[in-house]
Amino acid sequence: MLLTEHAGKALLAKAGLMVPPGIVLEPGDTLGDAPPFAGPYFVKAQVLAGGRGKAGGVVRVETAADIAGVAGELFGRRFGGLTPPFLRLEAAVAHVRAVYLSLGVSRGRKSFCLSLGRQGGVEVESLAGTPEMLVLNVPPSLVCPPWLARTAFFHLHLDSAVWPAFEALLDRLFTAVAEYGLLLAEINPLAVTAEGAFVALDAKLILDDNVVALRPDLARFGDDRFATPAERQAAAHGLSFVSLGGRVGLVANGAGLAMATMDALGAAGLPAANFLDFGGTADTVRLRAAFDLLFADPAVTACCVNMYGGILSCADVAEALAAALGDGPGRPVVVRFAGNAAKAGSDRLRAMAGGRVMVADDMDQAVAMLSEVITPGAPAVLPLVGTATCPAPQSDHTPGSPAGGRLPSRTSLPGLLDLGPESGILVQGLTGRAGRAHARRMRAYGGRIVAGVTPWRGGSEVDGTPVYHTVAEAMACHAIDLSILFVPARGAADAVLEAAAAGVRRIVCITDGIPQRDMLAVRAALAGQGTLLLGPNTPGLIVPGRFLAGIMPVEPFSPGPVAIFSRSGTLTYEVASRLSAAGMGQAxxxxxGGDPFGGVGFVDLCELVRDDARVRAVMLIGEVGGTAEEEVAAYVSATGYPKPVVAFVAGLTAPPGRTLGHAGALLERPNGVAEKLDCLVRAGITVCGELGEVAGIMALALCQG
Incomplete structure (x- = not known):
């Protein structure tokens, strides 16, 4: 959750940092005789967009008499496409120096980082990569070591007299980031006054949405005036929704499938009007709310529903759709079902009267049907830029091998392909509804559920399986090859650490919504231990015909020679279904997982199957955001990977700066997708432009491999 400057400064002030006195100005406000503090002043447009200062959104005013005129001008302007709903009026602060300071999560470094620039202001980006800017990794505990504080202080070339004030500033900043679940606390500029005080002249703060979900009191710092009416309505019903401005309303389950559908529509000249992921629950109320908000947009001329049923039944969704849409006239809706109860769901919709709902057999047919009711425009095109800077292989592997030589693993991770009916499975959270239901599914597939763990429930049983208070107790009584977690987000990271400490070498964390700081702490704790962690926010793993640990539907999978490694659950099922239908099973x-920080990545999994004869080719399913795809491209290129690798990346038409469905699906920079694809292609990885190409390209790869 990105905060306005005004809200960010309120949070910093509550944390004990100094900020200029300031008040809110809304359209039509009058100040009476004078502001409650002396001038000169700054009038600042409050928008959730960058570049405000360069665009003239911050104006210095010498006298109170000039405030009203400047405020009226700012209310009439747009910044980053947004009109400010309110302004901040604050006192100007006299200072002798202005520097840059930020503390936040770096996805590239997979760590919290403290960044310090010897100059602050609108041109601070020019300091990146120069000696003027220092970036220091920070432990996930968010306790500032004394040496780090001294290093930061001496880098800024500050007078020794202000050291106590600077040390106190860092202590309060670190405490604020930890206490409020901040992903970023950027102060630019940070003023140093003649009296030796530090004052935050501007502030950009981002709260972790997962922390806000666990602590609703933090929602008070947000401001829904910057959301569209449709986005507010979607949020009220728990729908992941982003306005895009096209003509086709999009409804899908799972961020990956929604992004892939959005791309397919764009490629056909049918741009999506929105991104809507209804997740794993699709009752009548939520679906009716979805269609109400979609068809409230006059630009929406038709709607596309694309669903791959896993645990969620297509038949149940069909009933909810029928109730939400009714049999009356309306704008056309094209529905494509696959997976769980797809035939029953399709038959139910085909029986509806009025002809408004059209049912497609697959995604390609759904797009073709939409093309018949909407005149396509120009297709979206995203060329490879050819100028990407691909990262070196990450620290999980030893750099410096000869060109074309193998990069040995830093740790020996346990394999996955040898898991089978004899492997012992521990279920952490077995006594919960989800844990019990999925344990039954895993057992039905042949899995051996030997124990469960729920604190304070030890000594009980679930479907004949003993439950223990702790993982250590379960390990003492059973041979456990893997633990799977159905633990709520608040305690999931601790449950992962408990399993690892007890000696479990394979851990699957299904839980989503875990705070990013918690997962950074887990990564640090597991480093070098040889523990294989999948997730969080993962559908788990399957060895077709032998083993299931997760929430994956088993129907799409068949035994064969392809390894699928994926950031998306629904796209995993979609791709596996297409490969299986073409006679290419999966090893x-x-x-x-879809979160920014998790356990093993593409590189680790590719390394695990590198020399396994049971795997003849690798299928990677990626998404926008992060650098997982770039890292595996660097690994494949640097090590001369011996097996053919094919990739599909969803979200090519994603808007920069918008999170699509989960925290990991965030396009940080405009050319990020093109650069990601460019790195894959330059590494010799074959990239599928659309899902319809997956089976054909994989068949060719298997023949050549």
């Missing part, structure tokens, strides 16, 4: 399918 293993594993989800690395």
């Amino acid at each position: 293993v399918a594993a989800g690395i």
Whole structure:
């Protein structure tokens, strides 16, 4: 959750940092005789967009008499496409120096980082990569070591007299980031006054949405005036929704499938009007709310529903759709079902009267049907830029091998393909509804559920399986090859650490919504231990015909020579279904999870199957955001990977700066997708432009491999 400057400064002030006195100005406000503090002043447009200062959104005013005129001008302007709903009026602060300071999560470094620039202001980006800017990794405990504080202080070339004030500033900043679940606390500029005080002249703060979900009191710092009416309505019903401005309303389950559908529509000249992921629950109320908000947009001329039923039944969704849409006239809706109860769901919709709902057999047919009711425009085109800077292989592997030589693993991770009916499975959270239901599904597939763990429930049983208070107790009584977690987000990271400490070498964390700081702490704790962690926010893994640990539907999978490693659950099922239908089964399918920080990544999993004869080719399913795809491209290129690798990346038409469905699906920079694809292609990885190409390209790869 990105905060306005005004809200960010309120949070910093509550944390004990100094900020200029300031008040809110809304359209039509009058100040009476004078502001409640002396001038000169700054009038600042409050928008959730960058570049405000360069665009003239911050104006210095010498006298109170000039405030009203400047405020009226700012209310009439747009910044980053947004009109400010309110302004901040604050006192100007006299200072002798202005520097840059930020503390936040770096996805590239997979760590919290403290960044310090010897100059602050609108041109601070020019300091990146120069000696003027220092970036220091910070432990996930968010306790500032004394040496780090001294290093930061001496880098800024500050007078020794202000050291106590600077040390106190860092202590309060670190405490604020930890206490409020901040992903970023950027102060630019940070003023140093003649009296030796530090004052935050501007502030950009981002709260972790997962922390806000666990602590609703933090929602008070947000401001829904910057959301569209449709986005507010979607949020009220728990729908992941982003306005895009096209003509086709999009409804899908799972961020990956929604992004892939959005791309397919764009490629056909049918741009999506929105991104809507209804997740794993699709009752009548939520679906009716979805269609109400979609068809409230006059630009929406038709709607596309694309669903791959896993645990969620297509038949149940069909009933909810029928109730939400009714049999009356309306704008056309094209529905494509696959997976769980797809035939029953399709038959139910085909029986509806009025002809408004059209049912497609697959995604390609759905797009073709939409093309018949909407005149396509120009297709979206995203060329490879050819100028990407691909990262070196990450620290999980030893750099410096000879060109074309193998990069040995830093740790020996346990394999996945040898898991089978004899492997012992521990279920952490077995006594919960989800844990019990999925344990039954895993057992029905042949899995051996030997124990469960729920604190304070030890000594009980679930479906004949003993439950223990702790993982250590379960390990003492049973041979456990893997633990799977159905633990709520608040305690999931601790449950992962408990399993690892007890000696479990394979851990699958299904839980989503875990705070990013918690997962950074887990990564640090597991480093070098040889523990294989899948997730969080993963559908788990399957060795077709032998083993299931997760929430994956088993129907799409068949035994064969392809390893599927994926960031998306629904796209894993979609791709596996297409490969299986074409006669190409899978040796293993594993989800690395959709969160920004998790356990093993593409590189680790590719290394695990590198020399395994049971795997003849690797299928990677990626998404926008992060650098997982770039890292595996660097690994494949640097090590001369011996097996053919094919990739599909969803979200090519994603808007920069918008999170699509989960925290990991965030396009940080405009050319990020093109650069990601460019790195894959330059590494010799074959990239599928659309899902319809997956089976054909994989068949060719298997023949050539």
